[in-house]
Amino acid sequence: EVQVVESGGGLVRPGGSLTVSCAASGFSISDTHMTWVRQAPGKRLEWVSAVHTDTNTYYADSVKGRFIISRDNSKNTVDLQMNSLRHEDTAIYYCARVVPKSAGWVPFDIWGHGTTVTVT
Amino acid sequence: DIQMTQSPSTLSASVGDRVTITCRASQSLNNWLAWYQQKPGKAPKLLIYKASTLEYGVPSRFSGSGSGTEFTLTISSLQPDDFAAYYCQQYDTYPWTFGQGTKVEIK
Numbered sequence: 001e002v003q004v005v006e007s008g009g010g011l012v013r014p015g016g017s018l019t020v021s022c023a024a025s026g027f028s029i030s031d032t033h034m035t036w037v038r039q040a041p042g043k044r045l046e047w048v049s050a051v052h053t054d055t056n057t058y059y060a061d062s063v064k065g066r067f068i069i070s071r072d073n074s075k076n077t078v079d080l081q082m083n084s085l086r087h088e089d090t091a092i093y094y095c096a097r098v099v100p101k102s103a104g105w106v107p108f109d110i111w112g113h114g115t116t117v118t119v120t
Numbered sequence: 121d122i123q124m125t126q127s128p129s130t131l132s133a134s135v136g137d138r139v140t141i142t143c144r145a146s147q148s149l150n151n152w153l154a155w156y157q158q159k160p161g162k163a164p165k166l167l168i169y170k171a172s173t174l175e176y177g178v179p180s181r182f183s184g185s186g187s188g189t190e191f192t193l194t195i196s197s198l199q200p201d202d203f204a205a206y207y208c209q210q211y212d213t214y215p216w217t218f219g220q221g222t223k224v225e226i227k
Binding site for chain 1: 121152154156158163164165166169170175207209211214215216217218219220221
């Protein structure tokens, strides 16, 4: 079964750090871009970060300079290291894949169940 | 950043109704536009990508159309399983952005 599973969420103090992880199975992340999307309670979805197959990384302005995304193709995992956490980072963090195809990308076709980060 | 605006924010409809949700982008997207369905407590589900391509396994009552800056998601005959929130998302330019969502409620 093709799936991703997030882990590592929890309670953290403002200014603290936390790393959330995404473990993929049923496919190789070396073939796909991987992203993190978050959703604060009652709010819209917010794209957070992406790491492409060529290891180039991209960040939302709200997390740039504080979060670091990385991939380990050998372990089939993607991590999001979150530093200098703020109250407004409180959200469910979802891992999702983006499949690059010749006719264009297929965005976010596989999502995990999410992991909850609470900054309090 | 590209701003995505959906309308309406809430929609009340009955089973069997034809439902249309609109998404407007602040600049042209070259059709790199996706639609997602999200039910309470669940992760979003991809419905449509590249503005009008139906994701594998999604019922054919869902369709997407539009180009440039204006796009629509249409549900041809609303089913009980379709009551949910729907989001558009542009993946033309980083940072990728989502609309604020449209909640489809039972009338």
